[in-house]
Amino acid sequence: MYQINQERLMRYIFDLAKVGEIEGGGCCRLALTDADKQGRDLVVQWMHDLHLDVEIDAIGNVFATRKGRLDLPPVMTGSHIDTVRTGGKYDGNLGVLAGLEVIATLNDHNIETDHPITVAFFTNEEGARFAPDMMGSLVFQGGLDLEDALNTVGIDGSTVKDNLNKIGYAGPRSVGNHPVHAFMELHVEQGPVLEQAQKTIGVVTGVQGIYWTEFTVTGVSNHAGTTPMHLRHDAGAASAAIIHFAQSLPERLGLGQLATTGMVQYSPNLINVIPNKVTFTVDLRNVDAAVLKQASELLFSYTNEIASKHGVEITHRNLADFQPVNFNQEIINLVESFADSHSFSHMHLPSGAGHDAQILAAMCPSGMIFVPSVKGLSHNVAEFTSAEDIAAGANILINSLVHLATA
Amino acid sequence: MYQINQERLMRYIFDLAKVGEIEGGGCCRLALTDADKQGRDLVVQWMHDLHLDVEIDAIGNVFATRKGRLDLPPVMTGSHIDTVRTGGKYDGNLGVLAGLEVIATLNDHNIETDHPITVAFFTNEEGARFAPDMMGSLVFQGGLDLEDALNTVGIDGSTVKDNLNKIGYAGPRSVGNHPVHAFMELHVEQGPVLEQAQKTIGVVTGVQGIYWTEFTVTGVSNHAGTTPMHLRHDAGAASAAIIHFAQSLPERLGLGQLATTGMVQYSPNLINVIPNKVTFTVDLRNVDAAVLKQASELLFSYTNEIASKHGVEITHRNLADFQPVNFNQEIINLVESFADSHSFSHMHLPSGAGHDAQILAAMCPSGMIFVPSVKGLSHNVAEFTSAEDIAAGANILINSLVHLATA
Structure with missing residues (x-):
């Protein structure tokens, strides 16, 4: 040899x-x-x-x-x-x-x-x-x-x-x-x-398989002290809910499912201002194409729920999709x-x-x-x-x- | 007049x-x-x-x-x-x-x-x-x-x-x-x-009353595709859990309680890299000093829980504390x-x-x-x-x- x-x-x-x-x-x-x-x-x-x-x-x-x-x-x-x-x-x-x-x-x-x-x-x-x-x-x-x-x-x-x-x-x-x-x-x-x-x-x-999505959440900037919780359109609160949910997918779908948010950008990114825009990514992976598809579907469905709960607009674009x-x-x-x-x-x-x-x-x-x-x-x-x-x-x-x- | x-x-x-x-x-x-x-x-x-x-x-x-x-x-x-x-x-x-x-x-x-x-x-x-x-x-x-x-x-x-x-x-x-x-x-x-x-x-x-805290979560950077979920020290996942929890405080403590995360910074901030460091702020406000104190105590106690759950280090510093x-x-x-x-x-x-x-x-x-x-x-x-x-x-x-x- x-x-x-x-x-x-x-x-x-x-x-x-x-x-x-x-x-x-x-x-x-x-x-x-x-x-x-x-x-x-x-x-x-x-x-x-x-x-x-x-x-x-x-x-x-x-x-x-x-x-x-x-x-x-x-x-x-x-x-x-x-x-x-x-x-x-x-x-x-x-x-x-x-x-x-x-x-x-x-x-x-x-x-x-x-x-x-x-x-x-x-x-x-x-x-x-x-x-x-x-x-x-x-x-x-x-x-x-x-x-x-x-x-x-x-x-x-x-x-x-x-x-x-x-x-x-x-x-x-x-x-x-x-x-x-x-x-x-x-x-x-x-x-x-x-x-x-x-x-x-x-x-x-x-x-x-790899499935990358970039989400953009658009809400309304406002004062963190004077805006009652129920009147907010907080892009940050909505994003945190979605990122936290994405992290729960492996527990729901089995350990073969991976979920990572590596990139997050807040705007205007000030302590006492409710963010009006947050961009973040979700990286989903699985060896099983059907479960990977289920993971992304669960994520998008939760995203819709959060958009209406928080009164924010959420758009997404696919950055990678490999079977x-x-x-x-x-x-x-x-x-x-x-x-x-x-x-x-x-x-x-x-x-x-x-x-x-x-x-x-x-x-x-x-x-x-x-x-x-x-x-x-x-x-x-x-x-x-x-x-x-x-x-x-x-x-x-x-x-x-x-x-x-x-x- | x-x-x-x-x-x-x-x-x-x-x-x-x-x-x-x-x-x-x-x-x-x-x-x-x-x-x-x-x-x-x-x-x-x-x-x-x-x-x-x-x-x-x-x-x-x-x-x-x-x-x-x-x-x-x-x-x-x-x-x-x-x-x-x-x-x-x-x-x-x-x-x-x-x-x-x-x-x-x-x-x-x-x-x-x-x-x-x-x-x-x-x-x-x-x-x-x-x-x-x-x-x-x-x-x-x-x-x-x-x-x-x-x-x-x-x-x-x-x-x-x-x-x-x-x-x-x-x-x-x-x-x-x-x-x-x-x-x-x-x-x-x-x-x-x-x-x-x-x-x-x-x-x-x-x-x-106003209570501002800056949290710094330190984990380990690693590849988003090859690191099993249970072996991660994901500073981002820990941060999202805490930010999401902070948002739940008004529901737990009554609508007089406000909670805002306005500033978040991920590092290295790349799609397919598990973040090793996230810094974020939590702005808590209440007219009732006792409830405000309770809110911050609940937050810190949850933070400790998350630190041990995710195997990350979480430090915090107070940026404002007005009764x-x-x-x-x-x-x-x-x-x-x-x-x-x-x-x-x-x-x-x-x-x-x-x-x-x-x-x-x-x-x-x-x-x-x-x-x-x-x-x-x-x-x-x-x-x-x-x-x-x-x-x-x-x-x-x-x-x-x-x-x-x-x-």
Whole structure:
């Protein structure tokens, strides 16, 4: 079995983590910012150093291909290198850099494959600056129109298009009709399940469905001391009721249901003024599409109740709607069997987070490998996975890719 | 009976409202900003035009005195001219400018009084930039130490002292030992009670107690998709529960209890990241000191429950704590009897908002006159009171002041 170079892979990871470094050991490389550009430039340089054929498409996805013996669609691996504002070193980056390490190992040993192998990183996987997340892979796969993606306005008011042009990553490659033989993504779990079960490898069975809604509640600003409770139109009271209700959905629907409000904005945001406008998000996830649908329906029905109870107007817009995805059974089996061959402890689990692999799953056989996240921390500067676990995951990856690349 | 000049009073109001004018007809003159300085300069100019003796004290309160026949403590009237960020034309300003109009009318008719009459405006009544509110009158009355007030850090990180110096309103007059014979304040109701009862004059019996708390909830940031609900330390979920609970206090304790959360700040404030820190305020008010205490105790006890339920740390600091105040019975009777003499419809009511008069009540007989606020709107650019109602209030004021200024 092939064996990657753990030291070289960790060097890739730590070198990329220096770009956009923030206090506490984390990274801030929001999609298409100057920090993202610097990260991209570094990874593209490494791709060239590995003698790969680098192509950039119109949404800024980068594909670096190592030739195969035969003229066949590539086996692809990769992930993303953008981060949330308070991100860690591993989320996304590991999948891209493990891909480069696989190439470097194949180069070291002059190993040829039938299918070409492509290492990709996709634009704006996080969605922390532009919604929806997984934008680049969605456009690549055809699930999101290129023009719609380019015209997306971010949290700072500028568009994807402007930022792609600004950082020089609006590439010449078209976004459609690029067949992929199979796709695999190595990723940190970003949750506590593997660590708690003391397993090294997560055999990922699929990805939770994700449903993001932004609510805007409009009431009437008024003096906090002189307005009797029954005459108020308090956008804040209505919002707190809805956020609190959203938090109760997992108890009602079972622990597989997740609910998070991560973003809240009050206006005018003064102690003694009843808020006239509150904007907030609700992130709902479930592996079960029917229960996820039920969760959003319960939420909207409660929202209507609250709107009439508080005499406020509540509008909402959908920011993301991804159905649960099941990964390819052969790839699931492949990951499991290589984990056995390496004597790595392993378990099956679904992914709680969204990943580019779930988008690729709509166009080719796809799968994922998870390695443990210490304390389950992710989207956090303290995100950590041991070098040994990372190497374990990368060794499953190289063997799986070579297997898939064999005609 | 004396009669003020309605046109001149409305001109004062509209001219001052041009300073710091904002869209929709409102004003933004946060305490001790450049806009506040411009407003102060204009009012001080008017005070000089009325031949008043103008003094500024060390906290920036401004006192303009018309001599009395006798060497006695002054009868004082006034209010404030700072506003909230989205304030109206009348809140505070009316009380100061009606005082000037009273002086102008006395000057017109060469009316002498036994006691001097002082028109005052007090620094930072709103508390929208520096806590606590009613800061200037508190320092004047001795309820707040001058140095503590001067060292207060505002929402933009600068101190009261620096801003007083910057705008040139750190005056030479000392803040203690200035006896006042009586204090009266004309103010818009800022609530819907007079309008709904179709009364012109509110005979104000006292002021609600006010209890402001700022809570800071600290949890752990983590990925919204991969962190099982039972392993979260979600500062947002804990905050929403508390804000929602605070809203339930009026139902539990009776409608005299008010509860408002006007300010909320999430961190890192991203859709798919569990918030690690949320700061929010709770404004509790009641005319009944015992019930107000019970409300805050229920809130703190629930907060402890939520802290342990969600595994988060919750700290709080008190931003304001004013006991309910009863106004002087003779002044209450005076307002009522002049309302009768003028055939103005009237009713007794407590004030829902805090006012400088409640602070002065601790040092001299004090009282207030309310005029109706259309739709109860205040702390809102659409705040409105008709010129006729304003004149009615000012006519009660001039007759009450002359009565009180008679030895």
